[in-house]
Amino acid sequence: DINECERDACGNGTCRNTIGSFNCRCNHGFILSHNNDCIDVDECATGNGNLCRNGQCINTVGSFQCQCNEGYEVAPDGRTCVDINECLLEPGKCAPGTCQNLDGSYRCICPPGYSLQNDKCEDIDECVEEPEICALGTCSNTEGSFKCLCPDGFSLSSTGRRCQDLRMSYCYAKFEGGKCSSPKSRNHSKQECCCALKGEGWGDPCELCPTEPDEAFRQICPYGSGIIVGPDDSAV
Known part of the structure; x- marks a missing residue:
């Protein structure tokens, strides 16, 4: 033999x-x-599609390998691809937002004052995005918000979005020849005088009330002639 x-x-x-x-x-x-x-x-050909799910099966001599899609990794048994939990892998990935794991991916849920940019929560600069806020004051951007800086004699509205002129002075019905005349019987705020009472001049020394469609008029009288802004920024 x-x-x-x-x-x-x-x-x-x-x-x-x-x-x-x-x-x-x-x-x-x-x-x-x-x-x-x-x-x-060739396990890839004989596996009936059960091998390397969420990836690609690569045949090797005597075995096979799983080449996983993005967002997946090879399972411990090497026979399939399982989801990568990016939220656990990179804590704080979405800070200051919340990370939500998805199958093969993730998403960031951003808090108010932030927007999703390139898969990250980025601060919204409200002073740039909303140029009308902080009327009669100065807008200062903060992380996740903003604040209005009001000049002396002005008060921040209850919404925090507008400075209100609380100064009280003379309200003049007429402005002629460079002079104010016919003052009202009592003092009023500039907004009351120029918007609601339709005065032509206000203050001491007197200054001319702005008129439509000037930007200065829009700032003082955002709701138009005859209407003033209340403490909560609503029309009164």
Whole structure:
């Protein structure tokens, strides 16, 4: 009897000599061919689509590898791709917002005062986005918000979005020849005088009330002639 096993007849398997022949017991990942030798099993072709889900199956000699899609990683058993929890992997990834893990991805839920930019919560500069806020004052952007800086004699409205002129002075019905005349019987704020009472001049020394469509008029009388702004920025 010739010992065929001496010439490594099985290749990727274990050879067992028999009388007049031999048998091959193939290693894992190999299968016995009709030529009685061990050939590679293409697991990617025979796995019925169950291998490397959420990725691509790459056949190798005696085995296979999973090449996972973005947002996935190889499972511990090496047979499929599982979701990467970016929120756990990178704590604070969405700060100051909340990170929500998704299948193969994640999303940031931003708090008020922030907007989503390039998958991050970025501060909104309200002073740039809303140039009308802080009328009669100065807008100062803060992290996640803003604040209105009001000049002396002005008070911040209850909404925090507007400075209100509380100064009381003369309200003049007429402005002629560069002079104010016909003062009202009592003092009023500039807004009351120029918007609601339709005065032509206000203050001491007297200054001319702005008229439509001037920007100065829009700032003092945002709701138009005959209407003033209340403490909560509503029309009164």
